[in-house]
Structures are given as structure tokens and as C-alpha cells.
Amino acid sequence: MSQNRRTLPTLARLLPCGALGLSVGLAAADASATTVAEPEGNKASVAQRLQSLRNDVSGALEQHRKDGEPFVVVDPEQMLAWWGNGGWRNGGWRNGGWGNGGWHNGWHNW
Amino acid sequence: MTATPEIGMVVVQPTAFCNIACTYCYLPDRSNKHVIAQSTVTRLFEQIFASGWSCPEITVIWHAGEPLVVPVSFYREAFATIERMRPASVHVKHSFQTNGTLIDTAWCALFKDWDVGVGVSLDGPRELHDLHRKSRSGKGTFDRTIAGIRCLRENGVPFHVISVLSHTSLDQPEGLLDFYLSEGIDQICFNVEESEGDHVSSLFSGPELRRRYAAFLRRFWHLARESGRIRFLREIDLALPRMFRPEGVPARNIQVEPLAMLNVDSHGNVSSFSPELLGLKNPDYRDYLLGNINFQSLSEIRDTCLASPLYRDICSGVEACRKSCDYFSVCGGGAPVNKLFENGSFTGTETSYCTLTQMVPTDLILEAYDRLERSPAAVAPPATHSLSPIASGDAAA
Numbered sequence: 024m025s026q027n028r029r030t031l032p033t034l035a036r037l038l039p040c041g042a043l044g045l046s047v048g049l050a051a052a053d054a055s056a057t058t059v060a061e062p063e064g065n066k067a068s069v070a071q072r073l074q075s076l077r078n079d080v081s082g083a084l085e086q087h088r089k090d091g092e093p094f095v096v097v098d099p100e101q102m103l104a105w106w107g108n109g110g111w112r113n114g115g116w117r118n119g120g121w122g123n124g125g126w127h128n129g130w131h132n133w
Numbered sequence: 134m135t136a137t138p139e140i141g142m143v144v145v146q147p148t149a150f151c152n153i154a155c156t157y158c159y160l161p162d163r164s165n166k167h168v169i170a171q172s173t174v175t176r177l178f179e180q181i182f183a184s185g186w187s188c189p190e191i192t193v194i195w196h197a198g199e200p201l202v203v204p205v206s207f208y209r210e211a212f213a214t215i216e217r218m219r220p221a222s223v224h225v226k227h228s229f230q231t232n233g234t235l236i237d238t239a240w241c242a243l244f245k246d247w248d249v250g251v252g253v254s255l256d257g258p259r260e261l262h263d264l265h266r267k268s269r270s271g272k273g274t275f276d277r278t279i280a281g282i283r284c285l286r287e288n289g290v291p292f293h294v295i296s297v298l299s300h301t302s303l304d305q306p307e308g309l310l311d312f313y314l315s316e317g318i319d320q321i322c323f324n325v326e327e328s329e330g331d332h333v334s335s336l337f338s339g340p341e342l343r344r345r346y347a348a349f350l351r352r353f354w355h356l357a358r359e360s361g362r363i364r365f366l367r368e369i370d371l372a373l374p375r376m377f378r379p380e381g382v383p384a385r386n387i388q389v390e391p392l393a394m395l396n397v398d399s400h401g402n403v404s405s406f407s408p409e410l411l412g413l414k415n416p417d418y419r420d421y422l423l424g425n426i427n428f429q430s431l432s433e434i435r436d437t438c439l440a441s442p443l444y445r446d447i448c449s450g451v452e453a454c455r456k457s458c459d460y461f462s463v464c465g466g467g468a469p470v471n472k473l474f475e476n477g478s479f480t481g482t483e484t485s486y487c488t489l490t491q492m493v494p495t496d497l498i499l500e501a502y503d504r505l506e507r508s509p510a511a512v513a514p515p516a517t518h519s520l521s522p523i524a525s526g527d528a529a530a
Contacts, residue, residue, distance in 0.1 A: 033505060034377075042373045046366065049373075050358035053351070053501035069459035072499050073376060077462075081379040131324050131468075131490060132196070132230065132295070132408070 236281030386465025407470030
């Protein structure tokens with residue numbers, strides 16, 4: 024996979040803020056974007072883009088491990104465990120309740 | 134998929150009865166006033182706790198018909214019984230999905246005493262809500278629902294709303310947000326009117342639905358985040374952890390895992406997978422029932438489930454999704470009930486429901502992320518305004 028080094032610092036800044044911070048940041052970037060969207064024909068498939076995103080997240084975590092800094096204020100392994108529950112804490116939605124599949128995906132009539 | 138269940142959610146229908154009659158309701162038995170026995174609740178949780186299959190936290194959702202037509206005292210007794218039986222390693226989070234019309238201070242006291250999650254069905258301001266959410270005599274229920282919401286707020290009970298979007302509301306992201314803010318509603322979930330059970334959605338036949346819904350959700354997301362007053366927008370905020378996760382961390386779909394969702398009706402009948410299947414009829418699938426908790430052990434119900442045509446066909450559908458769908462890594466195989474009612478079979482793949490609940494949010498987030506990648510300096514600092522993040526205990530509930 025191609026690791027987009029340019030995005031790692033951005034991701035590293037956004038991820039610690041959890042889902043709320045990420046939601047705010049992405050919405051702001053999307054709303055204020057002046058660039059025209061890339062033509063559909065030039066884009067990788069959705070599956071490839073999602074894979075790339077996961078690789079970027081792994082890369083951001085790894086970079087911070089190598090730098091010898093804790094990934095924000097939490098232990099990276101603990102953070103992975105939260106991810107495993109479907110959500111992440113530290114400003115995000117904690118509580119496996121939803122992460123355990125409570126919602127996404129999850130059931131939408133609750 | 135594992136053969137050892139991991140029970141994360143228990144959906145209990147304390148009664149099929151509902152005190153109102155929404156035009157889009159999928160429940161076939163909503164005039165039946167039978168109420169689940171305390172002994173059935175006791176037996177259910179004895180079996181769950183003894184099985185060792187419980188996740189560390191179980192969400193118990195007291196759901197359809199209208200759970201608040203059963204008295205507060207019933208739940209106080211049931212909750213106390215479950216609490217007495219609960220192993221120390223298991224946390225139980227009780228939740229209600231309600232139309233809100235019966236909420237009063239006694240209910241609020243129960244919600245606070247037991248840290249109950251509350252979801253209220255509210256389709257927006259009066260002119261939108263009353264289009265479909267009607268009393269049994271055909272009158273709008275907005276006034277009663279909003280009175281319930283105000284009672285929750287006055288008593289400091291956190292809650293979220295689920296708003297079903299119709300043709301009309303899809304054109305009104307600004308109006309909907311203004312309404313939520315004016316009523317102090319800061320946790321929001323959107324459902325698009327679906328075809329389920331007896332109800333055939335008028336929306337799903339429209340060719341423009343995907344484009345209209347995407348435009349609605351994108352606009353609402355931007356406005357909500359700009360306002361700084363919305364804590365939770367389910368469609369976006371719960372897609373984010375599923376997309377922004379490290380490689381190798383799986384994303385579960387509990388609607389396709391055996392007994393991950395344990396669904397129990399007022400007679401003790403048990404189903405799994407999509408809760409909407411409970412109460413529907415189908416001879417090929419034995420009415421989607423896997424047993425009755427009053428007469429069978431959970432182990433027997435598990436064995437029935439694993440050997441059932443229902444599970445076989447749901448697995449086939451998931452495999453088909455895995456092979457063909459770009460969005461599989463965030464979705465995990467779709468919602469069986471929607472496959473059944475839209476495609477006529479559990480073995481199929483993409484549905485309109487998939488499009489709206491998985492594909493549209495994923496596309497919007499990928500598009501935003503693309504823009505951020507191309508101009509990372511443009512991204513605003515991830516300020517959280519004055520909002521406190523949702524924590525355990527009040528997580529969107």
C-alpha cells in the first residue's frame with residue numbers, strides 16, 4: 024500500500040479527538056473546501072480507499088510508536104482495544120454498548 | 134462467523150401493543166395487549182448469564198410496541214431481578230425506544246434511578262411529525278411527544294431522538310436542525326422510511342433517493358457541526374470509528390451473528406438477527422423463531438439457530454456481500470430483514486437500506502477526507518466547542 028505521509032500528521036492530530044473531533048474536523052474541511060472533487064474516473068475504488076484509510080490509521084499509530092511518544096494521552100494498545108469495541112474513547116464514544124454493535128451496524132431502530 | 138455466540142444486545146418486546154398507530158409501522162401485532170411475565174424475564178436472564186456468552190456489557194432494549202404502556206412498577210421489579218442475578222463481570226445497560234407520549238416524572242425517576250438509555254421517536258416539527266405519527270383516532274401525536282421530551286429535559290434525563298425522514302423532510306435540513314436546537318435536542322439519529330413487514334415505503338421507489346439523502350445528510354452534518362450544539366449525529370459519528378480504524382481490527386455486524394442480538398417477544402419466543410423478524414410469518418423459516426425461552430435452554434436455541442435454514446441463508450448473503458460489495462469492510466454484510474423485504478431473500482446483497490445507511494455516509498466521509506488530504510491546512514482544529522463528549526452511561530441514550 025502507499026502510505027500517504029502528508030496525511031499522517033493530520034490524522035495524528037485528528038484521531039486523538041475521537042469521533043466528535045473527527046466529525047467536526049472533517050465537516051469543516053468539507054464545507055470550506057475550495058478544491059473541486061477529483062473526477063470519478065481518477066479515483067480508486069471505495070474498497071481501495073477504505074483500505075488505504077485503514078493503512079493510514081495504522082501508519083499514524085506506528086509513527087507515534089516509533090517516535091517514542093504515547094499516542095496522545097493513552098496507551099496505544101488500550102486505544103486499539105477501544106477500536107475493537109467499535110468506538111474509541113478520549114473524546115469519542117466510549118462504551119462498547121454501541122461499539123458492541125449496538126448501533127452501527129448495529130440496528131437502526133434504536 | 135463464530136459458532137460461540139457473543140450476546141451484545143437483548144431486544145425485549147414487553148408487549149406488542151402500541152398506543153398510537155404510525156402510518157409506516159412494520160409491526161403486525163400492535164393491538165395485542167399481552168404483557169411479558171416477570172417469570173419469563175427472569176428465565177431469560179438466568180439463561181443469558183449462565184451461558185457465559187454475554188459480552189462484558191449487554192444493552193437491553195425494551196422495544197416495540199410501545200414499552201411505556203407497561204407500568205413503571207413492572208420495570209422496577211424486572212430491573213431489580215436482573216440486577217440480583219447479574220454476574221459482577223457483566224454490565225447491563227437498560228434502554229427504551231419510545232414514542233414519548235407517556236413520559237412523565239415517574240418514568241423520569243426510573244430512567245435516572247437505573248441510568249436508562251432513552252430514545253424518542255420524533256420526526257421533526259409538527260408538520261413533519263404529524264404526517265405519519267398519528268394516534269389511533271388519526272390525530273397527530275406531536276404535542277404529546279414533545280411534552281414527553283420536555284419532561285425528560287426538565288428532569289435532566291439524557292436522550293436521543295430517531296427521526297424518520299420522508300419525502301418532505303429530505304428537503305429541510307436547515308429547518309430540522311433549527312427545530313432540534315430550539316427543543317434542546319443534541320443527539321440525533323435519522324432513519325429513512327423503509328419497506329418492512331406490511332409497510333412498503335414510498336421513498337424507496339424513487340430513483341433520486343440516494344442523491345437526495347446524500348445532499349440532506351451532508352448539509353445537516355455541516356450545519357450541525359458548525360452550530361457546535363449537536364453532540365451526536367449517528368449516521369456520521371458512528372461510521373467514523375468503523376472507517377478510521379487500524380488494519381486488522383474487525384468491524385462487527387451483530388445482525389448477522391447468531392444470537393449476538395437476542396430478540397424475545399412477550400410470550401418468550403426467541404429470534405435472532407434483525408429484531409424486525411420477530412412476529413413476522415414465514416413457513417419456510419418457521420416464522421423466524423428459534424425457540425421459546427420458557428421451554429428451551431439457550432444452548433438448545435443456539436443449536437437450533439446454527440442448524441437453521443435462516444442462518445444458512447443469512448451466511449450465504451453475507452458471503453455474497455463480502456465478494457461483491459466495496460463497502461463490506463465497514464458494513465459486514467447488511468441487514469437481513471431489509472434483504473428479505475427488498476430483494477425477497479436473505480441470500481442477496483445490496484438494498485436501498487444499504488445504500489442509505491452504509492454507502493451514503495461512507496461516501497460523504499471519504500469525500501471529506503479526500504478534501505482534507507488535498508489541503509490539510511484547511512482543516513479546522515478539532516475543536517469540540519462547549520460540548521462534552523458522550524461518555525459511558527449517557528452515550529447517545
